Amino acid sequence: MRTIKLTVEYDFPVEEVWYALTDKEALSEWLMPCNIEPVKGHKFQFKTKPYPGFNGIIDCEVLEVVEHEKLSFSWSGGSLKDTRVTFILKRIENKTVLNFEHSGFEGIVNTMIIRRILANGWKSKILTVYLPKYLAKK
Amino acid sequence: MSDVFKAIADPTRRKILLMLAEEPNNIGEISDWFEMSRPAVAKHLKILQNASLITIDADDADGRQRNCYAQLEALKEVDEYITELEAYWKSKLKGLNSYLAKKSKK
Numbered sequence: 435m436r437t438i439k440l441t442v443e444y445d446f447p448v449e450e451v452w453y454a455l456t457d458k459e460a461l462s463e464w465l466m467p468c469n470i471e472p473v474k475g476h477k478f479q480f481k482t483k484p485y486p487g488f489n490g491i492i493d494c495e496v497l498e499v500v501e502h503e504k505l506s507f508s509w510s511g512g513s514l515k516d517t518r519v520t521f522i523l524k525r526i527e528n529k530t531v532l533n534f535e536h537s538g539f540e541g542i543v544n545t546m547i548i549r550r551i552l553a554n555g556w557k558s559k560i561l562t563v564y565l566p567k568y569l570a571k572k
Numbered sequence: 573m574s575d576v577f578k579a580i581a582d583p584t585r586r587k588i589l590l591m592l593a594e595e596p597n598n599i600g601e602i603s604d605w606f607e608m609s610r611p612a613v614a615k616h617l618k619i620l621q622n623a624s625l626i627t628i629d630a631d632d633a634d635g636r637q638r639n640c641y642a643q644l645e646a647l648k649e650v651d652e653y654i655t656e657l658e659a660y661w662k663s664k665l666k667g668l669n670s671y672l673a674k675k676s677k678k
Contacts, residue, residue: 436651436654438654438657438658438661440658440661440662440665442665442666442668442669444668444669444672445669445672446672446673446676450672450675450676451668451672454668454671454672454675460671460675463671464664464667464668464670464671465664465667465668513653532665534661534665536657536658536661539654540594542653
């Protein structure tokens with residue numbers, strides 16, 4: 435399954451980039467309104483505009499914090515369930531290289547296949563009972 | 573009954589379809605996985621293929637294993653969704669740069 439990987443270089447020191455990632459007001463300003471705290475296990479939410487099929491809320495939990503180096507949190511909302519967002523910072527003199535990753539999309543394949551199968555009117559008892567069972571077992 | 577209905581009416585074929593939806597695979601691997609004979613698997617695959625739910629690689633002269641692929645629109649949807657999400661992150665991470673620039677001027 436695909437993973438989103440992006441590398442961006444910032445002309446700013448690691449401390450400033452780290453602050454922008456972990457301070458709730460900073461992160462709310464450049465990404466989305468949220469209440470993050472850089473503490474492992476902290477649960478928080480991003481809130482954005484809802485649209486049909488998405489209530490505008492992304493539930494997250496901080497999974498890993500290494501100050502000035504690594505921030506990772508779970509990301510569940512809309513079609514996404516338990517995906518993982520990771521920021522890794524690398525200091526290069528006065529600059530920062532950010533390695534960004536968003537992974538864990540396995541779940542949406544199943545969600546979308548089932549949605550498609552049901553939408554096509556292929557609904558049957560076997561299908562609705564059997565499929566979830568099979569997927570839960572995996 | 574339409575071909576598609578017939579094709580997915582069978583639990584083994586639904587399992588095969590879901591398996592291929594996650595990853596293309598060849599007949600040998602599929603028969604190992606389901607502990608079924610190759611002719612039995614080939615019959616199921618033929619039915620799925622006739623219903624346009626999967627495609628199978630054309631025959632190879634050297635007899636290599638032919639891969640089977642799920643042909644679900646759902647897979648395209650997933651791919652499009654992730655592509656959109658990637659564009660979203662790209663633009664946000666660019667925005668982070670503007671944010672940092674604005675901050676450091678203060």
